[in-house]
Amino acid sequence: MRKCKKLWPVLLLMMTPILNLYASEKIGTPSLDDIEYPDDEPHSHAEVELGKKLFFDTRLSKNQTQSCATCHNPDLGFSDGVSKSMGSEGKRVGRNAPHLYNLAWSSVFFWDGRASTLEQQALGPIEAPGEMNMPLAELLPRLEAVPYYMKAFKTVYGVSSIQPQEIARAIAAFERTLISMNSPFDKYMAGDKTAMIPSAVRGMKLFQGKANCTACHDGPNFTDDSFHNIGVADKDKGRAAIINDNSLSKAFKTPGLRNIVFSAPYMHDGSEKTLEDVVRFYNRGGDKKKGIDPLIKPLSLTEQEINDLVAFMGALTDPVVVQRPELPK
């Protein structure tokens, strides 16, 4: 017995890494120190400004009708308000445009996780025929014809021609500045117990408890950066099509929930119109049960509890204001 007592501190010490891992996944406010920058230091103002101009510039689409901001519109929560986005040639993209908040902390991009850095992601929509339809070989001379871009790429990257790699770096630099971390929830966690309305406080308990949302929406940005089939009734194979693993059929990335009030409709197919609809979806245990994640079960929430969960997600709101830049001539 005495021996056991002596072993206790040793055991605890051995468990610290495990306990830390658990603690780091708790919901809370993200730390700027945890952002991994490609050059290990925050982007320069000039790089972010260049990326911002590119993000808003319709020159990036072949017929010059679309910019990134067409589908990731700052006035619509960096999404576009429709179930499935419309490409520059008028065809529907197969999926809903995700919001872009707090992606600086993420390492999983697209609903099926087919990119693992923002830099890797950025050129996809430019080249995709169903989106901006712009071959990079045509984009480079188009941008090089604009004196501002030639000068800015030279200043920021020291290059005398514009290359895809730097376009991606600049856009990613701008995206890393879309940070939201001063919501009523963050103020509440920092000690201001009046920052969240009582319904949101009850919703937070449900979110971590009875409704078990933190099983997947955990960490400071409310995502486990992983993939789950939550039973959305849709034919899209999701993650399974990328890694050829049928156990992940219809599994999609867990989206972060910061500023989620702005980016309706929801889910990879835009099938849920409001946050209340989303909670009702979870309350009935999803729609399509085949292959569904065992974490998704009917929740037996009362009407009050449904409202409380919606109120809690509302408390994750801290708008990111982005002035549309003047575009170079």
Ligand code: HEC
């Ligand atoms: C035609 C609409 C449209 C345009 C234009 C567009 N996107 Fe997207 N974006 C989408 C859709 C739809 C998805 C989800 C696609 C998927 O998961 O397969 C997406 C996904 C993303 C993601 C992944 C977000 C996440 O949480 O995983 C990022 C980042 C992104 N887009 C940035 C950009 C940038 C940068 C541009 C401009 C170069 C751009 N998008 C242009 C519709 C668009």
Ligand code: HEC
């Ligand atoms: C098993 C993991 C898991 C659990 C548990 C879970 N979610 Fe999700 N959540 C996801 C995934 C994955 C998606 C995207 C699914 C898709 O599009 O098919 C998602 C989507 C959402 C969306 C839509 C976000 C957007 O940008 O479209 C909201 C809102 C949401 N969940 C809230 C909740 C709430 C509230 C709970 C608890 C009642 C919860 N989730 C429980 C994994 C989970």
